[in-house]
Amino acid sequence: MVQLIPDVLSPEIKSPAEKRLFVEFRDHRTNKKYIVLHSLGIAEHANKIFGEIDFVILCNEGVLCLEVKGGQVSRRNGVWEFTNRYGNISRKNEGPFQQVQGNMQSLRQYMVRRLGNYDPLVRCQYACAVAMPDCRFRATVVGIDVVPEILVDAKQSWNLDSLVNQAFGYWRQTCIEKHGFEGGRLTDAEIDKMANLLRGDFHFVPSMKDTVERTVKELCALTAEQYEVLESLFENPRTMVSGVAGAGKTLIAMEQARRAYWEGKSVLYLCYNHNIAQYVQYQFEKDRVYIEAVTLHAFMMRTCGIEWSPDLSQHFYEKELPATFMAAEDVPAYDLVIIDEGQDLLTDTYLECVDRIVRDGLGNGTWAIYYDPNQNIFNSYAQLDAMIMKLRKEAYAMSWKLHANCRNTKQIANANILMTNIPNQGKPTVSGPQVEYDSYNGREDERRKINAIVRNIKDSGAVGGDFVILSRYTLTNSHNGLGLTGLDKDLGTLKTTGPLWKAKKNDVRFSTISGFKGLESKIVIMIDIDHFSNEETRLLNYVAASRACAMLYVLYDCNAEQERQNMILSGFTQVGA
Known part of the structure; x- marks a missing residue:
């Protein structure tokens, strides 16, 4: 299992090579546990005011720092040159092998200051590697600042598992030869602990609104x-x-x-x-x-x-x-x-x-x-x-x-398939937050849960135009979970008329599913789902779920749980087909 933090690729990342590796790591299928931290900032670098590691891979083998260099790579008169796809050249005295080793040491020194010398997160094996996915690095290249044993490039076939094996194989052997011992390994719990430590101190955890906004930016482009x-x-x-x-x-x-x-x-x-x-x-x-x-x-x-x-x-x-x-x-x-x-x-x-x-x-x-x-x-x-x-x-x-x-994330499209068994959801290319499911027992319980979801969304900074509540029933229908009392007063005004693609800051948009057909929203809250398998419900649920761009909430009757599970079981074979 591979978990990326953050799980959405920032639009500010310009390197095509880095983007490609992000997607490859995210989609890699393995039974090993990996937590991959992308673009990890180092505020306490050993020899710089501020440093950054392209990828930090936490696994049972230990901690691996990866430096990515896309485009053309060369070294002239001791100066490294990196040429991007537009022909722009950047020059650095420090090569990628030196850079990533400095990052690795800085990360370990930070953990020593944080936890002391004897913590398993400090005494585990640290490793580093360089990826040049766009070019072939000749084995004849030599120099004190070149370590070919920790390089992966375009001439070899490699993935996350083989990269980890290659890098840790080199660094374990090096530690044994130079120091007479090798670093320890990490348990699954220790991997989680280290991810939490690094994420808390080095990595900005985006709010739900930030995550949604980034996801929408990735979606908004003609293919x-x-x-x-x-x-x-x-x-x-x-x-x-x-x-x-x-x-x-x-x-x-x-x-x-x-x-x-x-x-x-x-x-x-x-x-x-x-x-x-x-x-x-x-x-x-x-x-x-x-x-x-x-x-x-x-x-x-x-x-x-x-x-x-x-x-x-x-x-x-x-x-x-x-x-x-x-x-x-x-x-x-x-x-x-x-x-x-x-x-x-x-x-x-x-x-x-x-x-x-x-x-x-x-x-x-x-x-x-x-x-x-x-x-x-x-x-x-x-x-x-x-x-x-x-x-x-x-x-x-x-x-x-x-x-x-180009509207729905992979998570939303897959959830739609499992919920409706309609296999043709197109080919989504953007990953986003997980779909949130919750069941209710009666209309009053549903109303409380709708209010809790809306409150959570608003607390994250989202405004009226960012989300919509969709139901198969009108507000006057006795089956509608909002009922006669509707939303809590402090959550804003329920907007049901006028242009539903926009709203004031304190509005909460509501629409029937058929009334919102053809429109979309960054966040969709589906309510009043009392069935999953009959033809009419499947089509309505498909329409509702497919309105969501970045985040989807599904509220369903607890009495329909078995029906939902049956749909999921029959839909599993269609996800990713």
């Missing part, structure tokens, strides 16, 4: 896959883009709309959910891009001159409104129509209406549909598949599928 899809959209007039929640569909759709607008085309952005329409419209207006983002139903009602009323029925939206729209005379047509949340709108009835909005129709006009089959909570899978095949066949639509998951 190479998304750029490829984006460029293809301008080569194909009719395109269908599918992808899991968090694959960046809305991000690409908005960028496609912006570029078409800048080319002078008339663009309409359609979706199903009012909240996502509000969010996209807000982003367009902020960028001074004058594109209308609106739900299909709102667009049809405005075209037909129909005022909204809370009394309008589902039959009106699905049957009466489309029929009235098809009979309307003045229907505006657009050069490009983008449909987000396509899985909710791909029906024969709605496509007939869209055909009138696209200039030259669906068969000859320009349009793009973005959809996620996993979020098809309103229509049947058979109907969705039939509509997709129809558009491919009759409109010659090109299809693209997004695989990367």
Whole structure:
């Protein structure tokens, strides 16, 4: 088992080699115990005001300090030169072997001052090594400041286990030859103790808010896959883009709309959910891009001159409104129509209406549909598949599928698989905090636990726009855990209306799961989970969990524990597949 501290790679780390090793160490599978401290500062360095060790590896063999040098490495006239991928050269009189040995000695001296000479953490074996993962270091290189026995580079295949064996093998033998003895080994408990000592004195432990912010920064970037899809959209007039929640569909759709607008085309952005329409419209207006983002139903009602009323029925939206729209005379047509949340709108009835909005129709006009089959909570899978095949066949639509998951961390995606048994969660690349689970016994117990979670989040420094509470039930529903009393008064105001993607500092956002579909939040608190295995619940839980970017809380009925365990057992084979 490998535990990294911190478990999220800081965006401030610029070295590609260091980033690569962080990921390799984090994902290494072993039955040995390792705690790896990344970027450990040394305030009491032996010969510097301040030093830093790239990685400190705590294991049963002892303590290993690792210095990482990426890019090109050379030494000229006694001066070491390090060339990064941009061609920038840094020069140092001290080589990496001297540097890491100095760090190792400084770390041990600190432990002596802290614990005395006879503590097992002091008398254990200390070792150091140098990693040059980007270049091949020739064995013919000699010098008093070169120790090839503790070097791993690009010419050899190595991992965390082999690195530890190589480094400790050298240093144990060296200690025996020079001093007549070797250092001791560490128990698992001693490894934990040393990690706590070093983390407390040398390493800043980020708050939950800091951890969440760092994780979100890592997630917020277009992937190479998304750029490829984006460029293809301008080569194909009719395109269908599918992808899991968090694959960046809305991000690409908005960028496609912006570029078409800048080319002078008339663009309409359609979706199903009012909240996502509000969010996209807000982003367009902020960028001074004058594109209308609106739900299909709102667009049809405005075209037909129909005022909204809370009394309008589902039959009106699905049957009466489309029929009235098809009979309307003045229907505006657009050069490009983008449909987000396509899985909710791909029906024969709605496509007939869209055909009138696209200039030259669906068969000859320009349009793009973005959809996620996993979020098809309103229509049947058979109907969705039939509509997709129809558009491919009759409109010659090109299809693209997004695989990367750039919204959810690995922990959230894996938790979603175990909770829903929906295996296709994309390929998340960012690691984050563990998902928090808790069960409740009755609504009052749930309400207390919701308040405790919100209090903990707020105490960490998070504000209203950082988190949201999601339930399958409205607040007026007797099954809702917030009940009539809601949140404790000192926790702020419950925000249930208006733009749900933002909130004031003291607001606590609440939404039904269906109402928050298409949006995302740094932190999500899922409540009122009373089932796990039936089809409707699985889809709703998938939608809710996939809204979380960096941290997820799951509150479920204790009576559903066995059901949850059954889902976990059946989902284990799908995690990481």
